Amino acid sequence: xxxxxxxxxxxxxxxxxxxRQLHTxxxxxxxxxxxxxxxxxxDADRPNPTDEGTEDWSIRSSTVKWFELNNGQMPKxxxxxxxxxxxxxxxxxxxxxxxxxxxNPQYTVYTEQPDRQGDFYTWHTDAGPIYYGNGLxxxxxxTVQLSDQDDYEGGHFQWLEPHRQFDRMTGTNPxxxxxxxxQTLSFSAKTIGSVVVFPSFLYHQVTPVLKGTRxxxxxxxxxxxxx
Numbered sequence: 001x002x003x004x005x006x007x008x009x010x011x012x013x014x015x016x017x018x019x020r021q022l023h024t025x026x027x028x029x030x031x032x033x034x035x036x037x038x039x040x041x042x043d044a045d046r047p048n049p050t051d052e053g054t055e056d057w058s059i060r061s062s063t064v065k066w067f068e069l070n071n072g073q074m075p076k077x078x079x080x081x082x083x084x085x086x087x088x089x090x091x092x093x094x095x096x097x098x099x100x101x102x103x104n105p106q107y108t109v110y111t112e113q114p115d116r117q118g119d120f121y122t123w124h125t126d127a128g129p130i131y132y133g134n135g136l137x138x139x140x141x142x143t144v145q146l147s148d149q150d151d152y153e154g155g156h157f158q159w160l161e162p163h164r165q166f167d168r169m170t171g172t173n174p175x176x177x178x179x180x181x182x183q184t185l186s187f188s189a190k191t192i193g194s195v196v197v198f199p200s201f202l203y204h205q206v207t208p209v210l211k212g213t214r215x216x217x218x219x220x221x222x223x224x225x226x227x
Contacts, residue, residue: 152212
């Protein structure tokens with residue numbers, strides 16, 4: 001499927017005071033290593049903090065904290081604003097996906113590592129091929145920028161738009177050139193409080209953080225299958 005818009009960007013959607021609230025709430029939550037995998041290979045990210053995943057630094061290096069929505073860890077005004085953002089993106093991009101609920105958000109921290117490559121998360125999608133036990137799966141993903149641009153170097157959010165590489169293929173040039181498909185988030189969308197939304201099936205990555213610390217809030221919105 002070729003989309004008119006693969007990514008929706010809203011610079012400074014959240015105020016600095018709202019981001020401060022989020023950091024304050026996250027300070028009370030236990031930090032753990034970022035993991036990949038889940039029971040029955042359902043997804044590259046764990047849908048809730050009780051699932052067991054594995055650590056693999058060749059794919060992902062970061063630390064995370066999980067907000068549990070059913071116990072009030074996240075301020076209600078922020079939870080409501082996240083829902084407002086996803087509805088705006090869904091409408092303005094003409095995706096028109098239906099969703100039933102937001103999964104537990106993930107507070108993610110990518111940091112420079114003096115003794116090895118800085119934290120990163122290589123190419124992946126947020127939506128696995130196997131539905132959850134309730135018959136639903138991830139439809140839309142969101143990232144909220146929690147760090148100032150000057151807090152870090154590297155750590156770019158990138159995604160793949162496949163038609164860009166296939167459009168360049170011809171009978172005399174049958175090769176795929178991945179660089180033609182890679183898109184990088186605009187500088188304006190890296191300001192603190194900015195929001196990025198995309199369909200969960202989209203391949204994306206976070207490049208290594210070369211200096212400093214990059215923090216973000218990652219959210220997933222789950223709904224009925226497409227067919």
